[in-house]
Amino acid sequence: MTRVFNFSAGPATLPEAVLRQAADEMLDWHGSGMSVMEMSHRGKEFIAIHAQAESLLRELMNIPTNYKVLFLQGGAIGQNAFIPMNLLRGKTSADYINTGEWSKKSIKEAKKYCSVNVAASAEADNFTSVPKQETWKADPNAAYVHICSNETIGGVEYHWTPDTGAVPLVADMSSNILSHPIDVSHYGMIYAGAQKNIGPAGLTIVIVREDLIGNALPITPSVFDLKQQADNDSMLNTPPTYAIYIAGLVFQWIKAQGGLTAMETHNRAKAAVLYDYLDSTSFYSSPIAREDRSLMNVPFKLRDEALDEAFLKGAQARGMIQLKGHRSVGGMRASIYNAMPIEGVQALVDYMKEFEKNHG
Numbered sequence: 001m002t003r004v005f006n007f008s009a010g011p012a013t014l015p016e017a018v019l020r021q022a023a024d025e026m027l028d029w030h031g032s033g034m035s036v037m038e039m040s041h042r043g044k045e046f047i048a049i050h051a052q053a054e055s056l057l058r059e060l061m062n063i064p065t066n067y068k069v070l071f072l073q074g075g076a077i078g079q080n081a082f083i084p085m086n087l088l089r090g091k092t093s094a095d096y097i098n099t100g101e102w103s104k105k106s107i108k109e110a111k112k113y114c115s116v117n118v119a120a121s122a123e124a125d126n127f128t129s130v131p132k133q134e135t136w137k138a139d140p141n142a143a144y145v146h147i148c149s150n151e152t153i154g155g156v157e158y159h160w161t162p163d164t165g166a167v168p169l170v171a172d173m174s175s176n177i178l179s180h181p182i183d184v185s186h187y188g189m190i191y192a193g194a195q196k197n198i199g200p201a202g203l204t205i206v207i208v209r210e211d212l213i214g215n216a217l218p219i220t221p222s223v224f225d226l227k228q229q230a231d232n233d234s235m236l237n238t239p240p241t242y243a244i245y246i247a248g249l250v251f252q253w254i255k256a257q258g259g260l261t262a263m264e265t266h267n268r269a270k271a272a273v274l275y276d277y278l279d280s281t282s283f284y285s286s287p288i289a290r291e292d293r294s295l296m297n298v299p300f301k302l303r304d305e306a307l308d309e310a311f312l313k314g315a316q317a318r319g320m321i322q323l324k325g326h327r328s329v330g331g332m333r334a335s336i337y338n339a340m341p342i343e344g345v346q347a348l349v350d351y352m353k354e355f356e357k358n359h360g
């Protein structure tokens with residue numbers, strides 16, 4: 001069996017140890033005589049799996065007790081609608097910071113439910129930086145301030161936490177959750193689709209401060225009413241059981257690696273291998289402001305885009321896949337989430353050097 005180095009932005013590579021354990025437990029989970037996929041979500045086996053996943057996530061992120069952890073469906077895109085539905089709390093507008101493609105999607109969706117104040121935008125510099133907080137035109141009456149902590153497509157990441165005072169900060173952390181320690185108490189709500197840095201598609205993680213829920217708009221679907229889901233342990237309906245199980249295995253794996261501090265060290269080392277090389281040559285380039293570069297998604301361009309296809313073909317032949325940049329940006333993008341080993345990034349840089357030598 002040969003596994004490739006998969007640089008996909010999502011669904012993305014998972015730790016091999018997790019996949020092996022899932023394979024071992026596929027037909028008979030812990031002597032239950034069944035696969036996790038076949039279990040009742042209300043049976044004692046799955047209740048234990050679910051509780052264990054939540055408790056590991058709470059431990060890894062040091063989530064305060066006044067926050068609910070929900071395992072939902074509908075993806076981050078679903079949350080773009082459910083956030084205004086749940087968090088407006090009688091207010092009529094919300095602040096959004098526009099740092100790229102994912103922010104734009106959040107803004108567009110929110111406009112169906114409230115008035116949106118784009119308090120800052122990086123559009124003028126083509127989304128190659130994060131607007132500094134001094135430049136934000138925040139509305140003190142906003143229901144919340146929404147940010148995308150890591151723009152998966154554009155490759156910019158907040159390396160600081162905005163201070164929004166009494167206005168709750170809401171963050172789409174789909175592509176950098178669990179990549180480094182954060183202080184959850186600075187946020188009103190954090191959400192993430194699982195398929196980037198956690199597990200399989202189909203699971204959406206929501207971490208929300210208790211006092212913010214319970215005032216959903218009357219039109220809110222019950223399964224997306226955060227209060228109803230919190231009151232029912234995310235089991236108002238059948239949750240994505242297998243995805244929750246795999247997420248739990250990934251949480252265990254992260255803990256065994258040394259938790260989020262170790263993840264950050266590992267992620268910084270990996271990103272440095274790639275960015276240091278990008279900065280040392282003019283054959284490739286990174287468009288992103290240095291202090292805002294993502295440690296998770298690294299877009300880069302070849303000096304001569306006519307070579308893009310040959311570059312991708314050569315990478316594929318060496319077992320490195322999914323390096324093509326998003327169609328809105330072009331060029332290349334290497335997604336190097338928690339589960340990407342440093343050997344994968346080193347192999348990529350070795351190949352980039354070789355390609356430069358042959359075509360530079």
Ligand SMILES: *Cc1c(COP(=O)(O)O)cnc(C)c1O
Pocket residue numbers: 010074075076077078102148150151152172173174175193194196
């Ligand atoms: C992938 C991604 C999304 C979309 O997630 P879905 O689970 O497909 O809804 C939203 N925001 C960010 C930052 C993403 O990376």
